[in-house]
Amino acid sequence: MTTHRNSAPAHTRSLPIRQLVLTLLGWSIALIIFFPILWMVLTGFKTETAAIADPSFIFSPTLESYQAVQARSGYARFALNSVAIAFGSTLLALLIAIPSAYAMAFLPTKRTKGTLLWMLSTKMLPPVGVLVPIYLIFRDVGLLDTRTGLIIIYTLMNLPIVVWMLYTFFKDMPKDILEAGRMDGASTLQEVFFLLLPLTLPGIASTGLLSVILSWNEAFWSLNLTSSKAAPLTAYIASFSSPEGLFWAKLSAASTMAIAPILILGWMTQKQMVRGLTFGAVK
Amino acid sequence: MNRTRASGRTVGGLRTLSLQAPAVTLLLLWMIVPLGMTIWFSFQRYNLLMPDMTGFAGLENYEYLLTDPALWSAMGTTLLLVGWVLVITVVGGTLLAVLFQQDFAGRGIARVLAISPFFVMPTVSALVWKNMMMHPSNGVLAWLAQSLGLPALDWFSSLPLTSIIIIVSWQWLPFALLILLTAMQSLDEDQVEAARMDGAGPLAIFFFITLPHLKRAISVVIMIEMIFLLTIFAEIFVTTSGGPGLATTNLAYLIYIQALLDFDVGMASAGGVIAIILANIVAIFLVRMVAKNLED
Numbered sequence: 379m380t381t382h383r384n385s386a387p388a389h390t391r392s393l394p395i396r397q398l399v400l401t402l403l404g405w406s407i408a409l410i411i412f413f414p415i416l417w418m419v420l421t422g423f424k425t426e427t428a429a430i431a432d433p434s435f436i437f438s439p440t441l442e443s444y445q446a447v448q449a450r451s452g453y454a455r456f457a458l459n460s461v462a463i464a465f466g467s468t469l470l471a472l473l474i475a476i477p478s479a480y481a482m483a484f485l486p487t488k489r490t491k492g493t494l495l496w497m498l499s500t501k502m503l504p505p506v507g508v509l510v511p512i513y514l515i516f517r518d519v520g521l522l523d524t525r526t527g528l529i530i531i532y533t534l535m536n537l538p539i540v541v542w543m544l545y546t547f548f549k550d551m552p553k554d555i556l557e558a559g560r561m562d563g564a565s566t567l568q569e570v571f572f573l574l575l576p577l578t579l580p581g582i583a584s585t586g587l588l589s590v591i592l593s594w595n596e597a598f599w600s601l602n603l604t605s606s607k608a609a610p611l612t613a614y615i616a617s618f619s620s621p622e623g624l625f626w627a628k629l630s631a632a633s634t635m636a637i638a639p640i641l642i643l644g645w646m647t648q649k650q651m652v653r654g655l656t657f658g659a660v661k
Numbered sequence: 662m663n664r665t666r667a668s669g670r671t672v673g674g675l676r677t678l679s680l681q682a683p684a685v686t687l688l689l690l691w692m693i694v695p696l697g698m699t700i701w702f703s704f705q706r707y708n709l710l711m712p713d714m715t716g717f718a719g720l721e722n723y724e725y726l727l728t729d730p731a732l733w734s735a736m737g738t739t740l741l742l743v744g745w746v747l748v749i750t751v752v753g754g755t756l757l758a759v760l761f762q763q764d765f766a767g768r769g770i771a772r773v774l775a776i777s778p779f780f781v782m783p784t785v786s787a788l789v790w791k792n793m794m795m796h797p798s799n800g801v802l803a804w805l806a807q808s809l810g811l812p813a814l815d816w817f818s819s820l821p822l823t824s825i826i827i828i829v830s831w832q833w834l835p836f837a838l839l840i841l842l843t844a845m846q847s848l849d850e851d852q853v854e855a856a857r858m859d860g861a862g863p864l865a866i867f868f869f870i871t872l873p874h875l876k877r878a879i880s881v882v883i884m885i886e887m888i889f890l891l892t893i894f895a896e897i898f899v900t901t902s903g904g905p906g907l908a909t910t911n912l913a914y915l916i917y918i919q920a921l922l923d924f925d926v927g928m929a930s931a932g933g934v935i936a937i938i939l940a941n942i943v944a945i946f947l948v949r950m951v952a953k954n955l956e957d
């Protein structure tokens with residue numbers, strides 16, 4: 379940095395003003411983009427009357443909407459559905475994907491690349507294209523409006539991304555360590571459980587988080603395949619769209635609770651997110 | 662061919678095969694069964710409300726669908742929605758990536774704030790915008806307009822598609838920003854500095870260094886967004902329900918209406934096949950690009 383500044387004195391002189399302008403511009407844009415979320419969080423702490431009054435940042439905060447959301451609609455039940463579905467499908471996807479990614483990273487054949495690309499291509503099938511058969515199958519086997527149904531769908535939906543991400547993490551692992559383990563007489567299972575999994579745990583964790591985020595926010599299948607019993611938060615929030623459900627403070631309180639955990643997870647996993655969402659095409 | 666090497670490969674191949682079997686089998690089923698059913702249904706007379714009407718329909722569903730103005734209206738809406746959101750998010754995302762790459766006070770936090778909408782579930786985004794932002798009398802935008810002495814706009818009845826485009830762009834602009842910011846980080850600073858020393862202005866640097874560097878990331882953003890945007894559903898479902906009229910009915914919503922509201926399985930399936938074909942045209946390019954990257 380210092381050398382750059384010394385070599386470009388003209389550039390350095392304009393720095394304070396440039397800094398100020400950039401800071402103002404950057405923050406204004408960031409705040410405008412973030413505003414709807416901020417407004418939603420604030421509205422959640424207002425009374426229903428204050429929520430529809432003229433916009434104001436000054437109000438006496440209350441928790442009544444939060445209490446009402448739980449008391450009237452049983453928010454916790456939907457949250458529990460979301461947790462069960464997001465974590466259930468993620469665990470299942472990891473279980474299925476780890477052996478597959480292991481094989482691709484450590485026992486590659488000439489078909490590995492093709493398999494990876496094919497897996498990716500299944501992700502490109504638009505859900506609406508298979509809505510009808512999935513709906514009919516689910517109706518016939520009694521999976522409509524069940525957590526199991528959505529867990530199956532989300533597992534399959536995220537499996538390509540999970541395999542892909544695990545593959546890139548496994549591949550980045552130094553081969554010597556596994557080799558050394560093998561020399562010391564570790565079996566494949568020992569190798570996987572005592573070397574590979576502990577060493578790639580951060581990668582596995584961020585893969586899992588991405589899968590949780592994607593399942594948590596998924597709204598096509600949850601709206602079409604669940605109604606009341608197994609509805610996760612995406613579908614529960616949608617129920618506020620009916621005219622009689624227009625309670626902005628309650629909608630805001632419920633929404634804030636629904637997005638807060640994912641927002642925080644999202645902030646933490648930005649980098650891995652890029653890797654997973656672009657299938658490694660952007661590093 | 663060396664015999665031992667060949668057999669070694671087969672043993673390895675067998676192990677690979679068994680380890681991959683669960684994932685591959687499941688994905689194969691996930692792809693083939695519903696896809697096959699969709700294609701099959703699309704050639705059938707099959708309406709859940711009319712159980713007597715069955716049998717092979719040939720191309721009837723496609724014929725009906727392709728001559729139905731609703732389909733063409735939905736295709737147009739889909740195209741407008743995808744096109745506008747792409748323009749807004751890619752242009753906006755590139756400019757913002759350049760901005761957020763500069764050094765300024767609190768840049769880290771500003772970045773996090775700007776990326777946040779991408780992590781908000783679609784039903785929440787849509788309802789927050791519909792109610793608290795765009796409501797004709799109590800929304801923030803109406804209040805802003807009135808403070809400026811302008812008439813408040815009833816967004817969803819006078820500009821329904823524009824409203825949807827704004828909401829969807831708000832969700833996907835952060836995605837473009839996130840990807841492009843990541844790509845920005847591999848930009849060679851020395852090259853930029855050298856260009857600056859040679860007297861290149863910021864615009865020249867942007868067009869001749871930054872933009873070419875981002876080319877590949879931008880195309881990835883375009884393709885991934887296209888695949889998701891082609892079948893935007895939840896945002897329409899909770900705001901306009903496809904209306905007024907067909908103003909905001911895209912292909913995904915049209916299929917939903919035919920399938921789960923009209924129970925016309927045959928027709929909805931024909932629509933599904935069309936959606937799959939559209940998505941695949943995009944997907945081929947994306948897969949090819951990723952494949953190229955895999956070789957590097």
